[in-house]
Amino acid sequence: QVQLVESGGGVAQSGGSLTLSCVVDIGNTDAMYSRAWFRQAPGKEREGVAVINHFGVAAYADSVQGRFTISQDSAKKTLILQMDGLKPEDTAMYYCAVRVGNDQSLDAGRYHTWGQGTQVTVSS
Numbered sequence: 001q002v003q004l005v006e007s008g009g010g011v012a013q014s015g016g017s018l019t020l021s022c023v024v025d026i027g028n029t030d031a032m033y034s035r036a037w038f039r040q041a042p043g044k045e046r047e048g049v050a051v052i053n054h055f056g057v058a059a060y061a062d063s064v065q066g067r068f069t070i071s072q073d074s075a076k077k078t079l080i081l082q083m084d085g086l087k088p089e090d091t092a093m094y095y096c097a098v099r100v101g102n103d104q105s106l107d108a109g110r111y112h113t114w115g116q117g118t119q120v121t122v123s124s
Helices: none
Strands: 003-007 010-013 018-025 033-040 047-052 058-060 068-072 078-083 092-100 118-123
Touching (some): 018 033, 018 092, 018 118, 033 078
Antiparallel strands (some): 047 058, 092 118
8 A cells, every 4th residue: 555644844935945755655566656746725726746757757847847856765765845946826735646657747637646745835
């Protein structure tokens, strides 16, 4: 059973930085997984932020390109989202998610396992 546990959310000022972590436990499997970060602000749909595939190739939403960096450790057990240059519009609940496959989809409907979320609040 796949389990995801996020941490690292909090409050930052505009222009500041936060680092989110997600412990990814997918057990012993030969399957390839893509791992991603999503966010959802109140009253808005969940949106993809960044994705990294089994081989470490990353892709980003236009809104965070150049400010956020997704990475994973060599064992693929910890997923990191480094967020720099934060803006008030980055305020949201952030979720990590995984899916079987090796593409770079940021379509939330294609992800089958989600963490519980961690809140990020950016003040102006």
